[in-house]
Every structure is written in structure tokens, then in C-alpha cells.
Amino acid sequence: MTVTIYDVAREAGVSMATVSRVVNNNPNVKPQTRKKVFEAIERLGYRPNAVARGLASKKTTTVGVVIPDISNMLFSEVARGIEDIANMYHYNIILCNADKRKEKEIKVINTLLEKQVDGLLFMGGSVTDEHVQAFRTSSVPIVLCATRDETNQYPYVDIDHQQAAFDAVNALVQDGHRDIAMISGNLQDTNNGYSRYMGYKEALEKNNMPFREEYVRIGNYRYDSGIESMKYFLELEQRPTAVFAANDEMAVGAIHAIQDSGLRVPEDISVISVDNSRIASMVRPQLTAIAQPMYDIGAVSMRLLTKLMKNEKIEDTRVVLPHELVKRHSTR
Incomplete structure (x- = not known):
């Protein structure tokens, strides 16, 4: 049967109010009495009822x-x-x-x-x-x-997700790339997907580079969508020289699709992402990324x-x- 505060009080020879004060670390209890209550709690295996305490204090x-x-x-x-x-x-x-x-x-x-x-x-x-x-x-x-x-x-x-995406794409521009594709997340995801997409477009605009619809594929943040999106880019007549992925998992998928096609990263195509999860340092070559803290x-x-x-x-x-x-x- 469940041990109650009444059982502890009877075992220790004190009032239930005293047991309550001990359990709730109230300083107004004599050390000898506190010791007696704790010994009774240990013998009986008593556990305070968190639900009941929450109801009493209105805090859980x-x-x-x-x-x-x-x-x-x-x-x-x-x-x-x-x-x-x-x-x-x-x-x-x-x-x-x-x-x-x-x-x-x-x-x-x-x-x-x-x-x-x-x-x-x-x-x-x-x-x-x-x-x-x-x-x-x-x-x-x-x-x-x-x-x-x-x-x-x-x-x-x-x-700032838009600024993070801007910085990623701008880093590719500084490396000399002009044909930069993006594997985006869901654009209905206003915080991550759409903001990072807008950062990509902003970086192209600030560097006087045209936005090309065929250079954007919508993924679902999963590895497989990174592979499929990269396969699409590789079949373009003018394939991109760099790819910005909206997260690490899609970026790793892109890297593997490039390698499976016989091309090299970064010698043939560079890949960058936003997130910098542990997977970024596990893949080979290791992934350049914008790190979120x-x-x-x-x-x-x-x-x-x-x-x-x-x-x-x-x-x-x-x-x-x-x-x-x-x-x-x-x-x-």
C-alpha cells in the first residue's frame, strides 16, 4: 500500500505538519526532529506526492x-x-x-x-x-x-535565419562562385524555410547575380531530399558550381549525390549549409556551415x-x- 504522510508522522512520533515542513525544507524544524523524520521516511520508503503538493502550492x-x-x-x-x-x-x-x-x-x-x-x-x-x-x-x-x-x-x-543564409551564400560568392543553387526547406515554414530562402535571394541580389528558378529545389530537411535535389542539379545543362543547403542533413545528401556521380567536393562543386550539427564534422569532406548556437x-x-x-x-x-x-x- 502507498505510504502516506500520516504513516511517516506516526512512525516518527511527530505531527503531519512537522513532516510537511521537513519535506519542504522549512528551516523551522529542530535538527534532532528533522533527523527523526528523515529516518522514518527512509524506513517506510515514503515519497512525497508531487501532484498533491502542486495542488496545494499551485506550482508543479x-x-x-x-x-x-x-x-x-x-x-x-x-x-x-x-x-x-x-x-x-x-x-x-x-x-x-x-x-x-x-x-x-x-x-x-x-x-x-x-x-x-x-x-x-x-x-x-x-x-x-x-x-x-x-x-x-x-x-x-x-x-x-x-x-x-x-x-x-x-x-x-x-x-537571424535570413542573415545566416545570406552569410552562407555570400561566402560562396567570395570564393568566386557565380552559379549557386539552393536546396531549400518548406517555404511555408516562415521562420526557417522562407527566411533562409529570402537570405539566398538577397545575397544574389546584393552581388548583382540573377535569380534562376531552376537553381532552387524544395526539400523536406531530410537526407533523401538532398540526394534527389542534387541529382536534379547535376542533370541541368549548366550545372551549379556551388550549392547552399538549408540544413546539414540535406547538405550531406547533396555531397553523396555529387560523389556518386563521379564528381568531387569541393573541386567540382562546393557545398555549404546552415546548422552545424555534429553530422557536419562526420561527413567527408567535412561540411562548411553556418553554426547555430x-x-x-x-x-x-x-x-x-x-x-x-x-x-x-x-x-x-x-x-x-x-x-x-x-x-x-x-x-x-
Whole structure:
């Protein structure tokens, strides 16, 4: 049978109020009494009921985290940053995978809010009207992590995706390339896909280079779509001399498609991406990439959420972290 606070009080020969004070680290308990209660807890194997404590205090010390793809190394790095800061401030994490599907994201958001979490961190693609409607039902703080809503009405921590893409393409231009293709993400993904696409176009325009429709293929951020997109480019009459991929996984697919065709990277075609996940240094040649500070995005998001939950003073609820170009061997 479940051991209750009453059982502990009877075993220790104290009141239930005293046991409660000991469990909640109240300093107003004599050391000898505290020792007696802890010994009773150990003998009986008592575990405090977190649900009951939450009902009493109206706090569960739990944060809900919605993650788009738990198998993606990039998001696992964000989750590590979130968890480290959560542990530092004594919060527990409920991590939910949403499979990059809007319907599941909405369902998970509502489920976490029903579980009375003290705050919510949302990682996803586009923040749609349906997401906003779900957020509006929340009585707890919400922070967008590695994404943002179009109106910027919710706190967020992210990078400037358009500038990151611009810097990647501009690096190829500085290397002497004029025929630069792009393997894009979903353009309906306003934060990552569309912003990086616009950064690509902006870089071409700033360098007085024409935009060519046949030099853009829409992928799904997966390895296979990188292969298929690159095969298409290789069959063009004027194939590109460089390719910018919207993420590392598609870039690796592009590298392998180039190598399978008998061409070399970067001697024949250069490849660059945005993300700089661990896979960038695993592929050969190693991938040149714009690095997102994914651990920092997670850590800063969680710290911002703790401040909101504790009603602490906040200078800025819209945080844009810096990115950097990491040069390796896939570009000349």
C-alpha cells in the first residue's frame, strides 16, 4: 500500500505538519526532529506526492517542452541546454515529440497545459493562427525556442535565419562562385524555410547575380531530399558550381549525390549549409556551415522562462543570438 504522510508522522512520533515542513525544507524544524523524520521516511520508503503538493502550492515545478523531431541531433542539443538550466533552477521537464506535424503540436500544447505545467517552451516550424489560439488559453508563460511568431507577440530566443543564409551564400560568392543553387526547406515554414530562402535571394541580389528558378529545389530537411535535389542539379545543362543547403542533413545528401556521380567536393562543386550539427564534422569532406548556437538557444530560452515564471525583471523578451561561419573542407 502507498505510504502516506500520516504513516511517516506516526512512525516518527511527530505531527503531519512537522513532516510537511521537513519535506519542504522549512528551516523551522529542530535538527534532532528533522533527523527523526528523515529516518522514518527512509524506513517506510515514503515519497512525497508531487501532484498533491502542486495542488496545494499551485506550482508543479514542471516545464513542458514541445520538440519537433526528437531524432534530430540539432534539437537534442537544444534539449540539453534546456535541461541543464532547468536542473539548475530545480524544474522538471516533460519533453514531447511532435513529429513536425501541426495537428500533433496543437494536441501536445493542450495536453501539457492540462497537466498544469508552470511554463511552456515551444520548438517548431511556423507559429500559425492555430498555435496562437492554443497559446491564448494558457495562464502560464510561454517562450518560443529556435522559432518565433510573425507578429513577435510571444517571447523568443533564436538566430537571424535570413542573415545566416545570406552569410552562407555570400561566402560562396567570395570564393568566386557565380552559379549557386539552393536546396531549400518548406517555404511555408516562415521562420526557417522562407527566411533562409529570402537570405539566398538577397545575397544574389546584393552581388548583382540573377535569380534562376531552376537553381532552387524544395526539400523536406531530410537526407533523401538532398540526394534527389542534387541529382536534379547535376542533370541541368549548366550545372551549379556551388550549392547552399538549408540544413546539414540535406547538405550531406547533396555531397553523396555529387560523389556518386563521379564528381568531387569541393573541386567540382562546393557545398555549404546552415546548422552545424555534429553530422557536419562526420561527413567527408567535412561540411562548411553556418553554426547555430543550439545549446545556448535552449539554455537562454529556459532561463528566460524561469524569469517569466518567477516574475523577475527582464530587459528583453526577444533574444537574437549570434551565428558564425565554420569553414571546413566542402568549400574552396
